[in-house]
Amino acid sequence: MPQVLVIEDDETTAREIVAELSAHGMQADWVANGRDGLAHATQREYDLITLDRMLPGMDGIDVVAELRRAGRDTPVLMISALSDVDERVRGLRAGGDDYLTKPFAPDEMSARAEVLLRRRQPQAVVQRLRVADLELDLVSHVAYRGGQPLTLLPTEYRLLEFLMRNSGQVLTRTMIFETVWGFHFDPGTNVIDVHIARLRRKIDGAGQPALIHTVRGTGYMIAAANEAATVVS
Amino acid sequence: MNGRPNSWHSTTSRLILIYGSLFVVWGAVLVGVIQWETTRYLNTVIDQMLQQRMHYIASTEPSRLATTVDAAAAIDPHGIMSVGLFDKDHQPVAGNIDHLPASLLRDGQVHLLRHGLPRPDRDAERVRARGLATTLPNGDILVIAKDISTIDGIGAIIRRALLWGLSLTIIPGLLGGFLLRRGPEKRIRELQAATDPIRQGDLSKRLPVSRRGDELDQLAGIVNTMLGEIERLMNEVKGVCDNIAHDLRTPLTRLRARLYRTQQQLDGEPEAALVESCIVDIDEVLTRFRALLRVSELEDRHRAACFDEVDVGQVLRQVHEFYAPVAEDRGQAFELDIQPLTPVRADAHLLFEALANLVGNAIKFTPSGGKVSLRASMDKRGPRVDVIDSGPGIPADERDAVTRRFYRGDNSRTTGGSGLGLSIVSAIVRLHGYALDIGDTGSSGARLTLYCYTLGPDDKVGTCLSRSVPEVTPMTV
Numbered sequence: 001m002p003q004v005l006v007i008e009d010d011e012t013t014a015r016e017i018v019a020e021l022s023a024h025g026m027q028a029d030w031v032a033n034g035r036d037g038l039a040h041a042t043q044r045e046y047d048l049i050t051l052d053r054m055l056p057g058m059d060g061i062d063v064v065a066e067l068r069r070a071g072r073d074t075p076v077l078m079i080s081a082l083s084d085v086d087e088r089v090r091g092l093r094a095g096g097d098d099y100l101t102k103p104f105a106p107d108e109m110s111a112r113a114e115v116l117l118r119r120r121q122p123q124a125v126v127q128r129l130r131v132a133d134l135e136l137d138l139v140s141h142v143a144y145r146g147g148q149p150l151t152l153l154p155t156e157y158r159l160l161e162f163l164m165r166n167s168g169q170v171l172t173r174t175m176i177f178e179t180v181w182g183f184h185f186d187p188g189t190n191v192i193d194v195h196i197a198r199l200r201r202k203i204d205g206a207g208q209p210a211l212i213h214t215v216r217g218t219g220y221m222i223a224a225a226n227e228a229a230t231v232v233s
Numbered sequence: 234m235n236g237r238p239n240s241w242h243s244t245t246s247r248l249i250l251i252y253g254s255l256f257v258v259w260g261a262v263l264v265g266v267i268q269w270e271t272t273r274y275l276n277t278v279i280d281q282m283l284q285q286r287m288h289y290i291a292s293t294e295p296s297r298l299a300t301t302v303d304a305a306a307a308i309d310p311h312g313i314m315s316v317g318l319f320d321k322d323h324q325p326v327a328g329n330i331d332h333l334p335a336s337l338l339r340d341g342q343v344h345l346l347r348h349g350l351p352r353p354d355r356d357a358e359r360v361r362a363r364g365l366a367t368t369l370p371n372g373d374i375l376v377i378a379k380d381i382s383t384i385d386g387i388g389a390i391i392r393r394a395l396l397w398g399l400s401l402t403i404i405p406g407l408l409g410g411f412l413l414r415r416g417p418e419k420r421i422r423e424l425q426a427a428t429d430p431i432r433q434g435d436l437s438k439r440l441p442v443s444r445r446g447d448e449l450d451q452l453a454g455i456v457n458t459m460l461g462e463i464e465r466l467m468n469e470v471k472g473v474c475d476n477i478a479h480d481l482r483t484p485l486t487r488l489r490a491r492l493y494r495t496q497q498q499l500d501g502e503p504e505a506a507l508v509e510s511c512i513v514d515i516d517e518v519l520t521r522f523r524a525l526l527r528v529s530e531l532e533d534r535h536r537a538a539c540f541d542e543v544d545v546g547q548v549l550r551q552v553h554e555f556y557a558p559v560a561e562d563r564g565q566a567f568e569l570d571i572q573p574l575t576p577v578r579a580d581a582h583l584l585f586e587a588l589a590n591l592v593g594n595a596i597k598f599t600p601s602g603g604k605v606s607l608r609a610s611m612d613k614r615g616p617r618v619d620v621i622d623s624g625p626g627i628p629a630d631e632r633d634a635v636t637r638r639f640y641r642g643d644n645s646r647t648t649g650g651s652g653l654g655l656s657i658v659s660a661i662v663r664l665h666g667y668a669l670d671i672g673d674t675g676s677s678g679a680r681l682t683l684y685c686y687t688l689g690p691d692d693k694v695g696t697c698l699s700r701s702v703p704e705v706t707p708m709t710v
Binding site: 089104184194195217 | 482483485486487489490492493496505509512513520523524527539551554555556558559562582585586589593
């Protein structure tokens with residue numbers, strides 16, 4: 001069970017985070033100020049830290065910077081009411097791995113936490129990604145479904161790669177937009193839906209089991225049908 | 234206050250002209266009165282002299298009269314005081330007046346000689362003169378006249394004095410006025426320069442006030458007080474707006490979380506779809522709040538840290554690639570035409586966001602089967618981007634109104650969106666110092682042109698919005 005340290009001074013928010021992480025099978029410890037948070041983070045081995053940006057005692061930026069100076073590479077999901085791109089950049093430059101602005105949807109937070117946990121797992125250098133009978137050749141940039149090559153546009157390739165690298169993981173539209181297109185603003189969620197729909201038409205042909213799944217109210221996930229059934233209704 | 238003020242329309246110039254004219258008129262009247270009084274006085278003196286001389290000569294014994302007249306004429310070789318004795322046939326008898334002045338009444342009163350008198354020392358020259366004539370008891374006619382060129386000379390001296398006086402007053406006055414005018418003009422230019430950022434939306438700026446405390450300072454003080462009040466009210470309104478958006482986000486997010494959990498628990502139940510539709514609605518509200526706060530965030534942003542040399546063409550290709558599937562799904566032709574462009578100084582992320590809003594808007598308002606064009610070309614001063622669609626267009630009388638937050642035109646009431654997209658574009662354009670022009674395509678459809686440089690006052694565009702830019706609604710396809 002992944003161990004998560006929640007550093008958050010607002011009790012209500014902290015309870016939300018802990019409850020959501022627990023619902024996703026994680027063990028969460030809560031600390032309410034920066035100094036205690038840094039002490040916990042350096043004394044124990046955590047798989048993930050959710051870190052509020054503005055904390056009593058010690059600022060979130062200082063906490064993550066100190067943590068990195070101490071040689072700890074624990075993934076840090078920064079959570080802040082400061083939504084400006086400058087603040088986001090500061091948070092990430094200080095050592096944060098991802099940035100989520102308040103107020104946030106708990107499922108968005110848990111999705112980001114899971115992606116960070118997945119990224120932490122040691123991964124062999126792979127040349128091919130595979131989900132059921134869907135394969136993506138990372139060298140030749142060609143996708144195959146049931147051994148048949150698929151014709152993908154560059155964007156569709158990037159989108160598929162992001163989905164497959166996080167197969168079985170729910171990805172929100174915001175996460176998809178930030179990662180695949182590299183921009184941090186709200187482009188209107190339906191545009192992402194259109195791109196997913198086009199990719200889906202190419203991946204999930206007639207008569208083939210669907211691999212790209214819509215997670216209601218949250219986002220999308222690519223997974224084999226039997227894996228997805230436990231997550232997606 | 235556009236352009237350089239006309240110097241001749243300045244208050245100082247006008248005052249100088251008015252006072253100058255009054256001075257000239259008053260000087261002329263004053264000198265005229267002096268001259269008239271002087272002439273009248275001198276004429277009176279001359280008249281009395283002539284009367285006395287007439288009385289003296291006329292009282293001479295008749296037998297010696299001719300001798301007396303000749304003697305009087307002899308002592309006056311220059312003809313300053315001429316005297317002549319004529320018989321009853323008007324033939325000269327004595328004196329230095331050759332002809333009896335025809336128009337001179339012989340009433341013993343002094344009159345101005347209509348034809349003057351010839352001066353014996355000046356060939357054929359006649360001088361102005363006053364004279365009188367009287368008929369003696371024997372029928373002879375005695376005439377005495379006096380040259381009055383001296384009086385004319387005094388008049389000329391007075392007139393010259395007037396001209397000198399005016400010249401010595403008006404010329405330094407004009408020069409002084411010119412110099413005086415430069416001071417206020419310089420201050421007006423300073424005030425004009427100070428208003429530039431204010432006109433561009435920076436209400437924190439104030440007009441300069443000197444220590445003189447003159448009328449301009451008083452006016453600047455009044456304007457500054459007014460600006461302070463406007464800024465306070467604007468901040469209050471903006472603060473209220475932002476606070477509402479900010480404060481409502483948290484409970485809405487919690488509500489969304491509860492609905493999400495409920496939806497998870499109702500997995501497979503018919504009510505799950507209803508809960509999901511509630512989540513969609515809440516997401517839409519949150520999207521609007523995010524857009525609203527995004528506008529404020531951009532408006533409050535005074536950084537340039539992420540500004541760099543940006544290839545507008547590259548950003549346009551990204552925007553085109555991002556929206557091409559959407560246009561295709563809607564059965565629209567989505568054209569991209571990029572001419573060679575010079576790099577611009579911009580934040581690439583924000584430029585993408587602005588162009589994405591413009592394109593998203595164009596796609597949203599263009600009906601199926603329509604066309605959206607994304608064109609970039611070099612203007613005389615930099616790259617320009619045109620987003621042209623074949624939709625209903627933006628009516629001319631709405632092109633300024635669409636700059637307001639939450640404005641929904643007639644054409645957009647039935648479409649989704651919050652009316653904040655163009656506010657975001659506006660804020661980004663303002664941050665960059667760029668300009669946006671809202672126009673039409675000549676037929677139906679809208680043309681939104683983003684000038685990737687600051688428009689000058691001489692740039693001819695329809696709705697020039699260099700700092701205050703309209704709003705489009707966010708993309709909802």
